[in-house]
Amino acid sequence: MQILVNPADELPIYRQIMRQIQEAIAGGRLKPGDKLASHRDLAEQAVIAPLTVKKAYDELEALGFIETQRGRGTFVCEKPPRISSADQRAQMRETARKLLSQAYLGGMNFEAAVKILKEADREIAEGRKEAS
Amino acid sequence: MQILVNPADELPIYRQIMRQIQEAIAGGRLKPGDKLASHRDLAEQAVIAPLTVKKAYDELEALGFIETQRGRGTFVCEKPPRISSADQRAQMRETARKLLSQAYLGGMNFEAAVKILKEADREIAEGRKEAS
Amino acid sequence: MQILVNPADELPIYRQIMRQIQEAIAGGRLKPGDKLASHRDLAEQAVIAPLTVKKAYDELEALGFIETQRGRGTFVCEKPPRISSADQRAQMRETARKLLSQAYLGGMNFEAAVKILKEADREIAEGRKEAS
Amino acid sequence: MQILVNPADELPIYRQIMRQIQEAIAGGRLKPGDKLASHRDLAEQAVIAPLTVKKAYDELEALGFIETQRGRGTFVCEKPPRISSADQRAQMRETARKLLSQAYLGGMNFEAAVKILKEADREIAEGRKEAS
DNA sequence: GTGGTCTAGACCACC
DNA sequence: GTGGTCTAGACCACG
Numbered sequence: 001m002q003i004l005v006n007p008a009d010e011l012p013i014y015r016q017i018m019r020q021i022q023e024a025i026a027g028g029r030l031k032p033g034d035k036l037a038s039h040r041d042l043a044e045q046a047v048i049a050p051l052t053v054k055k056a057y058d059e060l061e062a063l064g065f066i067e068t069q070r071g072r073g074t075f076v077c078e079k080p081p082r083i084s085s086a087d088q089r090a091q092m093r094e095t096a097r098k099l100l101s102q103a104y105l106g107g108m109n110f111e112a113a114v115k116i117l118k119e120a121d122r123e124i125a126e127g128r129k130e131a132s
Numbered sequence: 133m134q135i136l137v138n139p140a141d142e143l144p145i146y147r148q149i150m151r152q153i154q155e156a157i158a159g160g161r162l163k164p165g166d167k168l169a170s171h172r173d174l175a176e177q178a179v180i181a182p183l184t185v186k187k188a189y190d191e192l193e194a195l196g197f198i199e200t201q202r203g204r205g206t207f208v209c210e211k212p213p214r215i216s217s218a219d220q221r222a223q224m225r226e227t228a229r230k231l232l233s234q235a236y237l238g239g240m241n242f243e244a245a246v247k248i249l250k251e252a253d254r255e256i257a258e259g260r261k262e263a264s
Numbered sequence: 265m266q267i268l269v270n271p272a273d274e275l276p277i278y279r280q281i282m283r284q285i286q287e288a289i290a291g292g293r294l295k296p297g298d299k300l301a302s303h304r305d306l307a308e309q310a311v312i313a314p315l316t317v318k319k320a321y322d323e324l325e326a327l328g329f330i331e332t333q334r335g336r337g338t339f340v341c342e343k344p345p346r347i348s349s350a351d352q353r354a355q356m357r358e359t360a361r362k363l364l365s366q367a368y369l370g371g372m373n374f375e376a377a378v379k380i381l382k383e384a385d386r387e388i389a390e391g392r393k394e395a396s
Numbered sequence: 397m398q399i400l401v402n403p404a405d406e407l408p409i410y411r412q413i414m415r416q417i418q419e420a421i422a423g424g425r426l427k428p429g430d431k432l433a434s435h436r437d438l439a440e441q442a443v444i445a446p447l448t449v450k451k452a453y454d455e456l457e458a459l460g461f462i463e464t465q466r467g468r469g470t471f472v473c474e475k476p477p478r479i480s481s482a483d484q485r486a487q488m489r490e491t492a493r494k495l496l497s498q499a500y501l502g503g504m505n506f507e508a509a510v511k512i513l514k515e516a517d518r519e520i521a522e523g524r525k526e527a528s
Numbered sequence: 529g530t531g532g533t534c535t536a537g538a539c540c541a542c543c
Numbered sequence: 544g545t546g547g548t549c550t551a552g553a554c555c556a557c558g
Contacts, residue, residue, distance in 0.1 A: 007465045007468065013542085013543080014542080014543090019233075022233070022237060023237070025237075026237040027233070048543090049543060052542085052543065055542090055543090082238060082239055085238065088238040089248065092231060092235060092245070093248060093251065093255075095227060095231040095234060096231060096248050096249045096251070096252035096253075097151075097155065097252045097255065097256060098151075099228060099231060099249065099252075100158070100249070100252055100253055100256055101154055101155050101256070102223055102224050102227060103158075103224065104158035104256075105157070105158045106215065106217065106220040106224075113249065116221070116224050116225060117232070117242075117246065117249065119225070119228075120225055120232055121232055121242050123225075124229065139549090144547075144548060144549090145548080145549075146548080146549090170529075171531075172529085172530080180549085180550090181549060181550045181551070182550095182551095184548085184549060186532090189531095191458070194455075194458040199272050200272075200530090200531065200532095201271045201272055201530090201558095202276065202530070202531050202532075202556075202557050202558080203529080203530050203531065203556080203557040204271070204530070204557090205529095205531080206530090206531080276556075276557060276558090277557085277558080278557080283497075286497070286501060287497040287501075289501075290497055291500065313558060315558070316557085316558060319557090319558090349502065352498065353512065355498055356495060356498045356499060356502075356509070357512060359491060359495040359498060360495060360512050360513045360515070361415075361419060361516045361520060362415075362491050363491040363492060363495060364513070364516055364517055364520055365415075365419050365422040365520070366484065366487055366488050366491060368422035368423060368424075369418070369421070369422045369476060370478075370481065370484040374513075374514075374517055377488070377513065378510060380488050380489060380492050381492045381495065381496070381506075381509065381513065382506075383489070383492075384492035384496055385496055385506050388493065388496055388497075388500075408532075408533060408534090409533080410533080410534090434544075434545060435546075436544085436545080436546090444534085444535090445534060445536070446535095446536095447534075447535075447536090448533085450547090451533090453546095464545090464546065465543090465545090465546085466541075466542050466543075466545070466546055466547075467541080467542040467543035467546065468543065468545070469544095469545065469546080470545090
């Protein structure tokens, strides 16, 4: 799996990694039982410090998304967790507000925002198809 | 204008202020030429340090949303900054993908995401802000 | 004499006024003995507070550029002062550095900066001609 | 990189720092990708408060000259911001007029102004800074 | 009263 | 060690 990282981003690098892996699981590009790259390999591929990848893996393991088997590697869990629905809705509300601010500041209306959401959905669906 | 701040939030306080003001501009509750509260007044009202509010104002000024006139106050710019519409769409697509990832991670579908977008729209329109 | 003022400028308004009057004297558009607008008239024309204009006039008088005759008005002095040559050179060095930074950051070279200086000189010379 | 600061100057300290760094970039002494001193180190070296240096760095980042990477440091951007060449020329004309006004106010002529420009050019090239 | 600047010191997250 | 944030309090310049 390909990980892209931007050191200048305000989101910490280890969170960028976590986010991409979580999205890959949610989007079906990583399936339960799939093997992840070793943290050293991933670090080399993404040109970052191994410790940073390790931290991302550790956090994902603590959250129950992945599990490491000593000597064998790291794998996607059979039952990735659901985020608590209260937290999740709060996060989504934040993101939704951001999307709407971007739209209104650019002179768009609500329908235009929904249209863009639809386009993004199609793109994601295609990504899922390719992976299967 | 009413600003509510949550010091426990992971989003820095000055960013919470920025966001609420940007949303107010986007939502039309703050119009070009309107005067903002002095950073001291706002600080007192929100029970935070004046410098924290000032930092929010400074960043918004650097972004071109507001402008200050020494000794007179701070005002909403006549011409909020225009991003190229290509950039704007790219940014919105990014945000839209994030929203969908969050939805799918939580087991929601596309319609549920749109529903949350609708709720957020009402919140912005009403200027309501829950200090979650 | 026409005064234009920008309240959003980082240079204080009273300094903007001082600068324009000093430049007018230096450029020959205001000659020794010429009468200035009353500070009230100038304030009305430039849409600013009379006290602000008064402060500019007071400072210019303290520097010896203008003098007020009670009941008659304010006039350009017969012998406008020379700034101390040390101060003046320091100020010019600042301005010169700024001009060069602007040039180099924009990919221009030293000669291009001199060319722009020449153009500006011609413009000023024309302003002087029109006034005479 | 050596920064010299004069607390008695009318230009704010953080602006003095900004100016020197911008000049260093313009003059080629700081190249894209170069690492700047940490704001704490620079503060210690210049005997000022760390926040003051940080403010200078923050503003330069907002202007697009430098970028920071958390935990790693602050670096000169690969692509310093490009102003439209029309805007740039307008700004330079403004600065050029100011330089000439200062010259004529002090009884100098055009050639003297060019001479000072030459001196400033040498100063920038050498990275010398007199704490006048 | 308003913004502009500066200080000294603190705590946290990241690499 | 590096940047990110926040506080409390101070002094000045401007209008």
